Amino acid sequence: xxxxxxxxxxEDCKDIARMIMELAEYEKMADHVKVTQRDLEQDGFSKNPxxxxxxxxxxxxxxTKEGHTKIGYALYFYSYSSFKGxxxxxxxxxVMPEFRGKGIGKALMSKVAQLGLAAGCNQLSFTVLDxxxxxxxxxxxxxxxxxxxxxxxxxxxxxxxxxxxxAQP
Amino acid sequence: MASFIxxxxxxxxxxxxxxxxxxxxxxxxxxxxxILTEKELLEDGFxxxxxxxxxxxxxxxxxxxxxxxxxxxRCSLPGYTVIGFAMYYFTYDPWIxxxxxxxxxxxxxxxxxxxxxxxxxxxxxxxxxxxxxSSMHFIVAENNTKSIEFYKRRGAxxxxxxxxxxxxxxxxxxxxxxxxx
Numbered sequence: 001x002x003x004x005x006x007x008x009x010x011e012d013c014k015d016i017a018r019m020i021m022e023l024a025e026y027e028k029m030a031d032h033v034k035v036t037q038r039d040l041e042q043d044g045f046s047k048n049p050x051x052x053x054x055x056x057x058x059x060x061x062x063x064t065k066e067g068h069t070k071i072g073y074a075l076y077f078y079s080y081s082s083f084k085g086x087x088x089x090x091x092x093x094x095v096m097p098e099f100r101g102k103g104i105g106k107a108l109m110s111k112v113a114q115l116g117l118a119a120g121c122n123q124l125s126f127t128v129l130d131x132x133x134x135x136x137x138x139x140x141x142x143x144x145x146x147x148x149x150x151x152x153x154x155x156x157x158x159x160x161x162x163x164x165x166x167a168q169p
Numbered sequence: 170m171a172s173f174i175x176x177x178x179x180x181x182x183x184x185x186x187x188x189x190x191x192x193x194x195x196x197x198x199x200x201x202x203x204i205l206t207e208k209e210l211l212e213d214g215f216x217x218x219x220x221x222x223x224x225x226x227x228x229x230x231x232x233x234x235x236x237x238x239x240x241x242x243r244c245s246l247p248g249y250t251v252i253g254f255a256m257y258y259f260t261y262d263p264w265i266x267x268x269x270x271x272x273x274x275x276x277x278x279x280x281x282x283x284x285x286x287x288x289x290x291x292x293x294x295x296x297x298x299x300x301x302x303s304s305m306h307f308i309v310a311e312n313n314t315k316s317i318e319f320y321k322r323r324g325a326x327x328x329x330x331x332x333x334x335x336x337x338x339x340x341x342x343x344x345x346x347x348x349x350x
Contacts, residue, residue: 020263033264034303043266051261080221080258082190082273083202085209092263113344122204122341130333143343147336152311154329155336158294159265159304162324166305167294 001062001102005111008053008073010045013037015070016053023094027129044075051077051091054111056104064098071096074108076115081123088116090126105138127155173285175292178223178254183210185251186223193275197310221272224292226253226285252280255289257296260306269297271307290323308336 008016017037024030035043043050056072063069072095079089090112095104116124125147128135140146147153158166178186187207194200213220227250253276260270271293276286297305309316317327328334339347 016263024264029264035263035266039266040263043261050259050267051263075261075263077261078220079260079270080213080256080272081205082256083194083199083205085205086213086220089260091261110347113339114348117341117344117348121344124339124344125337127334127336130335136335139337142339142347144337144339147308147338148329149335153308153336154311154317154327155306155308155334156317156320156325157304157306157328158320158323158325162326163294163297163302163305166290166323167298168291 001058001099003056003058003071003099003102003104003107005054005056005107008044008055010041012053012055012070012073013040013044015055015068016040016073016075018068019070019073019094019096020092022096023092026094027132051075052115054108054115056095056099056108058099064096068096071099072104072108074112076112078119078121079125084122086119086121087123087125088112088119088121090124093126106142109142173226173228173252173280173283173288175224175226175285175288178214178225180211180215182223182225182251183207183214185225186210186254186256189251189254189275189277190256190273192277193273196275197313221256221258223257224255224289225251226276226280226289227251228280252277253285253289255293257293259300259302262303265303267300267302269293269300269302269305271305274307286319 014037017040021030021033024033044053054074055070057069058071060069074090075092076088076090079087081087093105093108113124128139184207187205187210190205191200191203194203214223230250255271256273257269257271260268262268274289294305309320
């Protein structure tokens with residue numbers, strides 16, 4: 001199937017918001033989503049963006065029955081490893097179910113890798129839910145290394161009241 | 170009580186920052202993995218678009234001597250007054266928005282237990298709240314039980330254990346292979 005990968009622009013935020021919700025539903029965490037289309041527009045497309053996006057698009061003749069041609073995306077940002085320096089973090093990678101198995105996910109991830117290398121990054125990181133077996137298999141087949149399983153690193157979070165409390169004098 | 174200051178790192182601090190990064194790596198038994206140089210730290214942290222931000226903890230020279238004598242410890246690096254640091258940057262969660270990511274956080278052994286670590290964490294949390302971050306994220310090795318307890322006492326949740334998130338990495342050589350296919 002013919003598809004193209006390109007940088008996201010502010011007009012894509014509606015479709016990105018739609019697909020973020022689809023990915024959250026797939027991960028059974030839809031009630032965790034608080035970010036709106038407007039937040040994405042402000043946070044991703046202002047002078048100092050907090051993230052960048054790439055979109056996978058198919059031609060009109062392959063659009064979904066709801067009329068969508070934007071059928072996949074990846075969100076990423078630049079991070080830093082105190083061991084290796086510049087790094088790129090892939091926050092989301094998603095392809096709509098009916099477009100999977102056609103190399104689109106691989107192409108999106110490859111694009112993130114290319115962008116990272118072009119920016120002088122030495123590493124690409126991301127997280128996967130341990131119950132997401134098909135994604136785990138895909139990433140392991142691409143030569144990715146599971147830091148949590150192999151080195152025992154746990155992802156930690158301090159949010160909401162805990163964060164406010166920590167900030168108290 | 171020990172006096173110390175917390176301040177934003179400046180370009181002159183890169184050599185201390187690298188020294189402390191290596192000390193932390195040694196503590197995690199991964200010293201040989203540090204390939205970052207002072208030059209890269211300088212370019213990446215103090216250019217037009219910094220990849221990271223850094224707080225450093227400094228003690229006055231006289232205070233350092235007092236602490237060392239009081240705690241009867243030996244410091245192998247007598248000239249240094251920068252004795253701790255935290256490296257962080259801003260990330261994004263498409264579900265909840267801006268986050269503060271704490272990449273490294275380390276206080277030299279001789280200066281622990283004096284409230285410096287707690288103060289750094291407080292300063293970072295203030296920064297997170299001020300910049301409207303929903304959360305502060307970081308990783309900890311599961312065998313580092315002391316640090317895990319330190320963070321859990323302050324309300325941190327272990328996303329790997331509680332929600333099943335696993336962190337993955339791809340190194341540069343594999344990134345090049347991926348992009349050449």
